[in-house]
Amino acid sequence: MNVLSEAWHAVARLSDIGHKPKRIMFFGKPVVLFRSGAKIAALYDRCPHRLVELSGGKVCNGEIECPYHGWRFNASGYCTAIPGLIEKTPALRIPTLQTFEKEGVLFLSKGRPEHLPYLHCMEGRETRIKLVRSQTRSSVLDAAENILDATHTHFTHKGLLRGLSPKRQRVRVIITGGDGWVEACYTGEERQHGLISRLLEGPRLKTIGRFRYPGVAELEYWSVKGLVLATTFHLRQSTNEHVEGIGCLIGPRGGILDYLKSFAFGPMFSIALQQDRKVLKSSSKNAAFFPNVKPVIGPLDFLRRDIEAIMAGKLPEAANTPSTCFIDL
Ligand code: FES
Ligand SMILES: [Fe+2]
Structure with a gap:
């Protein structure tokens, strides 16, 4: 690589x-x-x-x-x-x-890559795509993990993405990986208890959060009819302290995104991005006061180690040892 x-x-x-x-x-x-x-x-x-x-x-x-x-x-x-x-x-x-x-x-x-660039997870299909740009003080590792981490949504995005109801759902998480990628597939969350899903989405079949080399974090939302909405974020370390992202919000033509575009999805998505920027900035600025303290990798931080390995050009552990667990989401 x-x-x-x-x-x-x-x-x-x-x-x-x-x-x-x-x-x-x-x-x-x-x-x-x-x-x-x-x-x-x-x-x-x-x-x-x-x-x-x-x-x-x-x-x-x-x-x-x-x-x-x-x-x-x-x-x-x-x-x-x-x-x-x-x-x-x-x-x-x-x-x-x-x-x-x-x-x-x-x-x-900076080099001469062998392959053409990957843009998003619905390439080659009839899609509707909206491009967004964002930047924050953080690292690619922290920002990618943030995008893919479901457990912060009840707090950082309370009401908007999850946490609208205090009731949690028991969800199965399957972690798999391969050369240059790792993903977590969530099943059992029939509905996401947040404003965005409540307004715009039907019952959910599964959600996939995936990281791809060199800095792609993507989320896929599947209904029984198939992939209804996805976000693919391209992250890069623009300076030592800052991450910039180009995000693709993608939906099949005539699907949710067409509907969303004409409605409230854009502004709600910007609010969620703003909430993430705030928390990532807080983490990065505060960490500078404690240069010798390493962040704890908690039992629900499924992807962090593998994202780190992939960015270092190594095979993620999930490639050899896929795992399954249950959490209350
Ligand atoms: S022309 Fe560029 S610095 Fe003189
Ligand atoms: Fe977030």
């Missing part, structure tokens, strides 16, 4: 990149994205001349112009013009990153 930064990472929605250049952080380094013809170009965001941020400049005919002395660079990173210079432009180049565009999402890689 390749190094984390050499895998594909979803970094932006194409709709976020307009006429102006856009600066993003990619594994701690600034990168400028800009439109060049029909494609998006990605260069390290530093002019080789005085290391000024190119993203502070402008895009002219598909090339980026530095705001300081106006040197220009094309999508391949080559310097094409030095204003005022009569002789030939010297051969100067800014390193570029690999780009790939898929269903409105831009992926970057």
Whole structure:
């Protein structure tokens, strides 16, 4: 498996990149994205001349112009013009990153990945997809675990996702895994006691929470009719302290999401995201006061160790030892 930064990472929605250049952080380094013809170009965001941020400049005919002395660079990173210079432009180049565009999402890689990027769990089907963007102070491990962890929903999202009724349901959890992935499948929760499900969902067959290398956390909601709704979140460590996410909310065409889109799902989902951001930020900021304290992995934290292993390029324990247990959800 390749190094984390050499895998594909979803970094932006194409709709976020307009006429102006856009600066993003990619594994701690600034990168400028800009439109060049029909494609998006990605260069390290530093002019080789005085290391000024190119993203502070402008895009002219598909090339980026530095705001300081106006040197220009094309999508391949080559310097094409030095204003005022009569002789030939010297051969100067800014390193570029690999780009790939898929269903409105831009992926970057520092390497040359063998496979095309994975976007979401309903690929190849007739779907309705809504893309969201989020960022918080946290780590990919904590943020992925948060997305996949059912037991925080009664508290962090009380009323919205679960906890509307104090009654809990006995649920079976099956943990399985393989090379680069681990998942928890929950059955026995006929209905999720939260506002979102109550308003919008019928009886539930199963819920799956899955992590995939390099930073994908996805949830699938199944009814007897099949997969009715899914969220696939692409997370990446933009700086040492911050995680950025591009999320796909996906539903079959004509299914729940079509209905949700026209209704309250968007705002309710944003509230849930906001609640998670708050708790993740609190955890990350507070942990900095106790640098030697390791968080406890509780008996219901089914996926954390395996997510950690997968991110380190190792086979998760669940691949060799699938397990089953029961919890009150
Ligand atoms: S710093 Fe960019 S052109 Fe001089
Ligand atoms: Fe949450």
